[in-house]
Amino acid sequence: MAALPRRIIKETQRLMQEPVPGISAVPDDSNARYFHVIVTGPEDSPFEGGLFKLELFLPEDYPMSAPKVRFITKIYHPNIDRLGRICLDILKDKWSPALQIRTVLLSIQALLSAPNPDDPLANDVAELWKVNESEAIRNAKEWTRKYAMDN
Amino acid sequence: MSQNERVQEELEALEAILMDDISIIYNDQGCAELVKSTIFPSTANEVEKQYVCVTLEVQLPENYPDCKPLIKLKSPRGLDDSTVDHLYREIDKKCEEYIGQAVIYELIELIRENLTESNLPTCQCAVCLYGFSEGDCFTKTQCFHYFHNYCLAKHLIVTEKHYHEEQEKLPAWKRSTEGFQATCPVCREPISCDVHDLRSSLPPKELENAQKFELTHELKLLQENMQKLFSYQKSKGGIIDIEAEENKLLLITNSSDDPSDENSDDPGPSIPTNITEGSLENGLLKNQRCFNRFTNNR
Numbered sequence: 001m002a003a004l005p006r007r008i009i010k011e012t013q014r015l016m017q018e019p020v021p022g023i024s025a026v027p028d029d030s031n032a033r034y035f036h037v038i039v040t041g042p043e044d045s046p047f048e049g050g051l052f053k054l055e056l057f058l059p060e061d062y063p064m065s066a067p068k069v070r071f072i073t074k075i076y077h078p079n080i081d082r083l084g085r086i087c088l089d090i091l092k093d094k095w096s097p098a099l100q101i102r103t104v105l106l107s108i109q110a111l112l113s114a115p116n117p118d119d120p121l122a123n124d125v126a127e128l129w130k131v132n133e134s135e136a137i138r139n140a141k142e143w144t145r146k147y148a149m150d151n
Numbered sequence: 152m153s154q155n156e157r158v159q160e161e162l163e164a165l166e167a168i169l170m171d172d173i174s175i176i177y178n179d180q181g182c183a184e185l186v187k188s189t190i191f192p193s194t195a196n197e198v199e200k201q202y203v204c205v206t207l208e209v210q211l212p213e214n215y216p217d218c219k220p221l222i223k224l225k226s227p228r229g230l231d232d233s234t235v236d237h238l239y240r241e242i243d244k245k246c247e248e249y250i251g252q253a254v255i256y257e258l259i260e261l262i263r264e265n266l267t268e269s270n271l272p273t274c275q276c277a278v279c280l281y282g283f284s285e286g287d288c289f290t291k292t293q294c295f296h297y298f299h300n301y302c303l304a305k306h307l308i309v310t311e312k313h314y315h316e317e318q319e320k321l322p323a324w325k326r327s328t329e330g331f332q333a334t335c336p337v338c339r340e341p342i343s344c345d346v347h348d349l350r351s352s353l354p355p356k357e358l359e360n361a362q363k364f365e366l367t368h369e370l371k372l373l374q375e376n377m378q379k380l381f382s383y384q385k386s387k388g389g390i391i392d393i394e395a396e397e398n399k400l401l402l403i404t405n406s407s408d409d410p411s412d413e414n415s416d417d418p419g420p421s422i423p424t425n426i427t428e429g430s431l432e433n434g435l436l437k438n439q440r441c442f443n444r445f446t447n448n449r
Contacts, residue, residue, distance in 0.1 A: 007280050029374065038380065072390055073389050084391045
């Protein structure tokens with residue numbers, strides 16, 4: 001593997017020196033392009049109180065192409081599927097090299113505050129979110145309590 | 152002279168000097184509330200040599216000029232936070248000194264002098280995150296964002312390539328007739344640049360002197376905590392089991408058959424080659440292998 005680009009080093013250092021509240025991202029011991037991430041569920045969202053583990057991988061041509069991000073902790077959300085894949089435009093066609101690991105993770109945290117069932121990735125969840133929002137929110141809270149807690 | 156007359160006189164003078172470069176916003180009672188002006192360094196009208204700018208907003212409280220106005224500096228371009236903070240401190244001193252007198256023109260001059268002195272972008276290139284050093288070739292976009300030529304060229308080449316790949320996937324009737332439009336990485340405004348010209352520039356200087364990466368004690372601790380959380384959530388059944396979920400969905404798992412795998416000739420990004428089996432005992436390795444395909448597959 002080629003040497004780690006300076007930009008990745010710089011981002012990693014900044015993530016440590018000026019951490020984003022509610023988000024931590026740590027590079028893996030043996031692969032500095034692979035980050036272990038924890039995003040806390042935003043206040044006043046059904047995910048409040050949850051600690052969600054994600055994995056983030058910076059591809060070879062990062063920052064020219066988007067990082068690959070996936071939830072590892074189960075989450076009940078219309079834009080995140082059962083495999084933890086995330087439907088978010090900046091991870092696809094709206095990627096820009098001016099975005100960073102921190103801004104991507106902030107966007108994901110914002111997605112938790114603002115689920116968008118009209119652009120679903122998890123169809124059954126989105127369906128319920130549209131026809132019976134309060135039940136969907138109950139499910140999301142239940143999943144958060146059951147799966148996304150620390151001991 | 153009444154207070155209102157004093158303010159009126161100051162504003163009329165400003166309009167006479169600055170003409171279109173200043174805008175004054177009045178409230179419902181016809182009193183001036185806000186004065187706005189975008190300030191550039193003096194470069195003898197050579198616009199292409201202006202590398203920085205900032206918009207000054209002066210809010211006039213009722214008893215101005217007998218008290219300090221409220222100052223905001225908006226849309227700083229080419230200026231980093233410490234430069235903007237320094238400007239705020241200078242402005243505050245000036246306002247203090249001019250209590251009871253017209254100060255707005257003084258502020259504009261003060262800012263212009265400062266910008267003229269530091270008419271070199273002090274911000275970082277948004278692509279490589281390093282600054283601009285003497286001798287670096289850089290580009291100022293029409294929207295006043297800065298990039299090393301080397302970095303901007305990379306961005307333009309990749310986005311143009313992606314654009315054509317996406318177009319080819321579409322049926323003919325859905326394809327765009329307008330062609331590729333380059334956009335600014337920061338604000339997505341359309342930009343026009345000559346890629347061939349840009350790509351001949353050398354990489355930024357600071358890149359070469361950048362520090363090496365080292366895993367600190369702090370990082371180690373964070374890693375341990377994350378590992379604990381992972382194990383706990385796993386014991387509660389809270390971790391997505393990729394294999395089980397795949398079987399439920401009846402996905403085809405042979406990634407070499409996957410036509411959407413854009414890196415099929417380069418397995419590097421999706422499989423971190425230097426992770427050995429068992430180095431991550433929690434199944435992350437398995438997840439990582441599938442990772443590339445998962446995110447491409449939508």
